[in-house]
Amino acid sequence: MSASLDNTKSYLEVNPGWRNWVVTLDHKRIGMMYLCGILAALMLGGFFALLVRTELFSPGAQIVHQDWYNKFFTLHGAVMVFLVIIPGIPAALGNMVLPIQLGAPDVAFPRLNLASFYLWCGGATLLLLSVALGGIDTGWTFYTPYSIETQTAVLPAVSGAFLLGFSSIFTGLNFLVTIHKFRPASMGWFQMPLNLWALYATALMQVLATPVLGITLLLLFVERFMQIGIFDPTLGGDPVLFQHFFWFYSHPAVYIMIVPAMGVVSEILTTFSRKPIFGYRFIAYSSIALALFSFLVWGHHLFVSGQSRLANMVFSALTFSVGIPAAIKVFNWTATLYKGDIRLETPMLYVLSFLILFTIGGLTGIFLAVLSIDVHLHDTYFVVAHFHYVMMGSTLVAFLGGLHYWWPKLSGRMYPETIGKVCAWGVFIGFNLTFLPQFVMGSRGMPRRYWDYDPEYTLYHRLSTIGAFILGMSMFTVVCYLAWSLKRGKKATQNPWGGSTLEWVAPTPPTVFNFPEPPPEVELYEYDDLHEVENANQDGVTNWERRPAANKPARSSHH
Amino acid sequence: MSSTEHDKAGDGHHDHGDDGGGHGGHGHGSPWIQHHYDDAQHQFDSGKLGIWFFLVQEILFFAGLFVAYIVYRHHHPEIFAYASHYLDVKWGAINTGVLIVSSLSAAWAVRCAQLAQRRGLIACLVITIVCAFGFLGIKFIEYSHKIHEGILFGGRFDPCVASGGDHLLNKANRCPGVTSSVVWDVKAKKATKGCLDAETGYDWDAGAKGIQGKCQVAEVKMGGRGASRAEVGRRTIEACAAPSAGDGHAEMAGHDTPAHNTPCWSLVVNPHVCPKGPAAMVHYGDHTKRTDIEIEATCEAAPAPVAPADAFAGTVDRPGRGDANFKAPQVQSKHDAIHEWSNGPPPEHTNMFFSIYFAMTGLHGLHVLFGIFVFIWLLVRAIKGHFTPDYFGPIDYAALYWHLVDLIWIFLFPLLYLIH
Numbered sequence: 021m022s023a024s025l026d027n028t029k030s031y032l033e034v035n036p037g038w039r040n041w042v043v044t045l046d047h048k049r050i051g052m053m054y055l056c057g058i059l060a061a062l063m064l065g066g067f068f069a070l071l072v073r074t075e076l077f078s079p080g081a082q083i084v085h086q087d088w089y090n091k092f093f094t095l096h097g098a099v100m101v102f103l104v105i106i107p108g109i110p111a112a113l114g115n116m117v118l119p120i121q122l123g124a125p126d127v128a129f130p131r132l133n134l135a136s137f138y139l140w141c142g143g144a145t146l147l148l149l150s151v152a153l154g155g156i157d158t159g160w161t162f163y164t165p166y167s168i169e170t171q172t173a174v175l176p177a178v179s180g181a182f183l184l185g186f187s188s189i190f191t192g193l194n195f196l197v198t199i200h201k202f203r204p205a206s207m208g209w210f211q212m213p214l215n216l217w218a219l220y221a222t223a224l225m226q227v228l229a230t231p232v233l234g235i236t237l238l239l240l241f242v243e244r245f246m247q248i249g250i251f252d253p254t255l256g257g258d259p260v261l262f263q264h265f266f267w268f269y270s271h272p273a274v275y276i277m278i279v280p281a282m283g284v285v286s287e288i289l290t291t292f293s294r295k296p297i298f299g300y301r302f303i304a305y306s307s308i309a310l311a312l313f314s315f316l317v318w319g320h321h322l323f324v325s326g327q328s329r330l331a332n333m334v335f336s337a338l339t340f341s342v343g344i345p346a347a348i349k350v351f352n353w354t355a356t357l358y359k360g361d362i363r364l365e366t367p368m369l370y371v372l373s374f375l376i377l378f379t380i381g382g383l384t385g386i387f388l389a390v391l392s393i394d395v396h397l398h399d400t401y402f403v404v405a406h407f408h409y410v411m412m413g414s415t416l417v418a419f420l421g422g423l424h425y426w427w428p429k430l431s432g433r434m435y436p437e438t439i440g441k442v443c444a445w446g447v448f449i450g451f452n453l454t455f456l457p458q459f460v461m462g463s464r465g466m467p468r469r470y471w472d473y474d475p476e477y478t479l480y481h482r483l484s485t486i487g488a489f490i491l492g493m494s495m496f497t498v499v500c501y502l503a504w505s506l507k508r509g510k511k512a513t514q515n516p517w518g519g520s521t522l523e524w525v526a527p528t529p530p531t532v533f534n535f536p537e538p539p540p541e542v543e544l545y546e547y548d549d550l551h552e553v554e555n556a557n558q559d560g561v562t563n564w565e566r567r568p569a570a571n572k573p574a575r576s577s578h579h
Numbered sequence: 580m581s582s583t584e585h586d587k588a589g590d591g592h593h594d595h596g597d598d599g600g601g602h603g604g605h606g607h608g609s610p611w612i613q614h615h616y617d618d619a620q621h622q623f624d625s626g627k628l629g630i631w632f633f634l635v636q637e638i639l640f641f642a643g644l645f646v647a648y649i650v651y652r653h654h655h656p657e658i659f660a661y662a663s664h665y666l667d668v669k670w671g672a673i674n675t676g677v678l679i680v681s682s683l684s685a686a687w688a689v690r691c692a693q694l695a696q697r698r699g700l701i702a703c704l705v706i707t708i709v710c711a712f713g714f715l716g717i718k719f720i721e722y723s724h725k726i727h728e729g730i731l732f733g734g735r736f737d738p739c740v741a742s743g744g745d746h747l748l749n750k751a752n753r754c755p756g757v758t759s760s761v762v763w764d765v766k767a768k769k770a771t772k773g774c775l776d777a778e779t780g781y782d783w784d785a786g787a788k789g790i791q792g793k794c795q796v797a798e799v800k801m802g803g804r805g806a807s808r809a810e811v812g813r814r815t816i817e818a819c820a821a822p823s824a825g826d827g828h829a830e831m832a833g834h835d836t837p838a839h840n841t842p843c844w845s846l847v848v849n850p851h852v853c854p855k856g857p858a859a860m861v862h863y864g865d866h867t868k869r870t871d872i873e874i875e876a877t878c879e880a881a882p883a884p885v886a887p888a889d890a891f892a893g894t895v896d897r898p899g900r901g902d903a904n905f906k907a908p909q910v911q912s913k914h915d916a917i918h919e920w921s922n923g924p925p926p927e928h929t930n931m932f933f934s935i936y937f938a939m940t941g942l943h944g945l946h947v948l949f950g951i952f953v954f955i956w957l958l959v960r961a962i963k964g965h966f967t968p969d970y971f972g973p974i975d976y977a978a979l980y981w982h983l984v985d986l987i988w989i990f991l992f993p994l995l996y997l998i999h
């Protein structure tokens with residue numbers, strides 16, 4: 021590696037070649053590598069999902085029998101949760117954007133950042149190893165005692181998830197310190213872009229919750245390896261304790277997934293409405309509130325696991341209260357749209373999808389938090405539909421939105437807009453076709469994780485399978501055209517969307533240390549003096565330039 | 580390290596946060612200041628915050644085990660009271676001292692680094708490393724003792740307890756030093772072989788009342804393996820010389836009183852092993868694992884010597900275990916507590932105590948091991964003279980980590996060793 025780097029050149033140009041990439045300490049390159057890995061994992065997880073859906077097209081055996089079916093849904097879930105959705109926004113998009121939004125040259129601990137990436141790779145390899153060793157059939161939740169007894173490849177999968185957990189912890193730690201110590205003197209906490217608030221809240225949860233998953237998986241590992249017995253009822257252990265530990269992590273984990281998505285949505289929404297975000301402080305505080313509440317509600321996954329009645333009631337009530345900060349955000353976003361100058365480019369299409377899907381997903385979560393209802397709906401397709409609306413319909417859709425939003429900045433190229441819009445619609449329609457029927461069949465008693473079903477559910481399953489293929493094709497197309505655009509896309513301008521945060525002041529693509537000159541102060545979420553210049557470069561791409569409006573009234577900052 | 584991408588000149592640097600500017604230039608003094616930091620202070624503060632967050636995650640990592648401890652202790656206090664006697668308070672206490680000393684030397688190392696006292700720094704690091712090794716050495720002694728005795732965790736729990744308190748009955752009859760005629764089936768949680776079967780009607784605490792019995796005990800020497808395993812010879816074993824005949828605790832005294840005529844048998848009376856009567860336990864007086872012998876015993880209870888007072892009092896109808904008004908015996912002292920339990924297999928699920936013991940101390944031991952690597956690395960760097968009053972972050976962070984490791988032990992020691 022060369023001893024000196026030229027900070028006037030783009031980070032993509034300096035030190036090219038994969039040998040330099042794999043040892044890079046540049047947060048943008050690390051983010052890009054994460055992105056490649058995560059998109060590959062997304063396709064793998066999607067492949068398993070399509071196998072599951074194909075099997076369910078009709079009652080009875082279609083392509084496989086029970087034991088393989090169990091492995092398919094387990095691998096689908098484990099890959100999607102641990103490899104895709106949890107690292108998706110923080111590790112890939114967050115890594116690329118966070119330091120630039122702060123105006124910092126890098127994250128606080130670049131080497132730790134690279135180590136996190138390699139932990140991710142190690143975890144991914146172990147998960148793949150478990151596929152190679154015949155798969156695993158416990159479900160992504162690894163519930164004991166079945167995960168102790170099953171003969172499938174639990175050990176590599178569990179150790180993989182363990183490493184992925186530490187990858188996540190170190191990313192969170194890095195972000196926390198970066199946000200604390202690398203804010204420019206001019207940027208107070210309430211001058212931070214909302215994306216940073218969201219990443220901060222996420223990082224808090226990553227650091228506080230993930231270690232509990234770590235110790236749980238470690239105990240499960242030792243259990244299978246040498247019978248330590250803590251979760252094994254035949255030895256006097258308590259399998260429900262496993263569920264408590266697992267959800268003490270995994271409920272915050274669902275907020276590790278959703279909160280950064282909310283950050284991305286806040287950024288895109290104001291940019292494409294050309295209006296300051298409504299209720300900045302409410303959105304910022306509600307991210308932190310979600311992070312704190314998320315630690316108090318894990319028991320809603322154990323309503324029918326023999327938890328005491330009192331605990332059930334407390335957890336049910338606390339779960340309702342989580343709806344409050346979530347709803348605060350939705351109201352603020354809606355208010356931001358009100359009378360906005362809304363532009364329907366691809367990122368915004370994803371964000372509007374998010375708003376609809378998250379509302380459905382969150383509200384059905386409230387249904388499930390009602391004790392008497394959950395007794396009926398637990399372990400049915402209703403739960404499957406609920407968490408897909410939030411995990412896929414919200415987090416993954418926001419991830420796609422953010423990807424399109426920052427893609428020009430990071431890759432220096434525009435993606436093809438028309439086909440991008442078509443795919444965004446494909447995702448929205450395919451998604452709803454897949455999961456709306458699941459609400460219906462779940463409420464009529466179709467249990468989850470079943471390989472066969474009564475003929476009366478056939479119609480719903482068929483609709484769902486068709487939807488899944490539309491969804492799969494749309495997302496696959498997205499990955500293809502993004503790859504295509506790396507070389508062939510139109511050259512991007514510095515600020516193609518008219519964003520107001522610091523990353524749109526940095527060159528496109530950013531230089532090695534992001535800013536060749538110390539970055540200026542920006543007026544956060546102020547759009548009045550940003551002007552659209554069409555055909556700003558040789559490829560005819562739009563750019564937004566900041567110059568004082570001719571008759572701009574003196575206006576103070578909104579915070 | 581110095582060849583990282585960031586060690587170069589001329590990035591778009593600006594002042595950060597609290598230091599209020601003034602460090603715009605890039606003349607970082609020490610070669611160890613990475614370039615994306617404003618200055619040494621910025622790097623130090625960032626690292627310090629980072630290590631604090633790391634310690635928070637460490638605490639949560641251990642928290643899982645502490646919660647498991649609370650849950651199991653809450654459900655099964657008897658297991659914890661019983662099993663902690665098998666931990667040696669002496670070693671635990673010594674290790675506590677060792678760790679406290681090492682924490683002190685680690686803290687002193689930071690001070691030396693700040694004051695540029697290189698020799699002091701090296702000495703402190705060496706003391707810390709030596710103490711850490713000492714800690715692990717003592718843990719090694721404790722662990723190997725337990726492995727030897729089969730006092731392990733979960734499904735590996737296969738201990739030996741002899742009458743008297745120090746050895747547990749081996750579930751498969753393979754105790755080093757002691758072999759009993761009782762075969763304990765862990766799954767079924769009862770003795771499957773070797774108990775006196777006759778309807779003798781002894782109370783469960785017959786032993787305490789001085790029940791006597793007589794056994795015919797033979798040691799059968801076995802040869803061959805698996806299916807071809809067969810008897811190749813046998814000899815009769817005599818009863819142990821009882822220290823004081825008539826003493827109600829005579830049968831239990833196998834441990835306290837060295838049996839001079841080893842091997843010899845003594846009577847075991849334990850409701851958990853043999854609900855209906857006594858069984859024989861053979862003492863060999865050494866700690867050799869004997870896999871080539873089996874014990875055959877037929878025991879016959881002698882009638883209890885009836886105390887004169889009892890003869891007039893008539894029969895007392897004592898409720899047995901499982902009856903609604905059954906009361907567990909009052910345990911008066913630690914000595915009694917040991918006697919109450921030590922004559923047979925431990926209370927149900929005693930293995931869970933050792934699961935938790937090994938999980939907690941094992942994980943803690945791994946942290947100590949990791950600490951040793953870190954301190955050796957620091958020692959090498961200190962010898963090379965890397966640390967200056969401007970740059971001593973790694974020592975500070977490692978010391979903080981080490982204090983946490985120490986602190987966790989300070990919780991583990993009473994929680995595991997000092998239960999009553």
Ligand code: HEM
Nearest residue numbers: 274277278320346382385386388389398399403407410411
């Ligand atoms: C608006 C707030 C939310 C509420 C009130 C809520 C409530 C619930 C409840 C009560 C359950 C348990 C259902 C059962 O198993 O019987 C559940 C399951 C689940 N939720 Fe939510 N939820 C909310 C948001 C989210 C979000 C944002 C995510 C993910 C991004 C999520 C992911 C999940 C998952 C993965 C499961 C089930 C996991 C499994 O059993 O495999 N939820 N939710």
Ligand SMILES: [Cu+2]
Nearest residue numbers: 271318320321
């Ligand atoms: Cu939950």
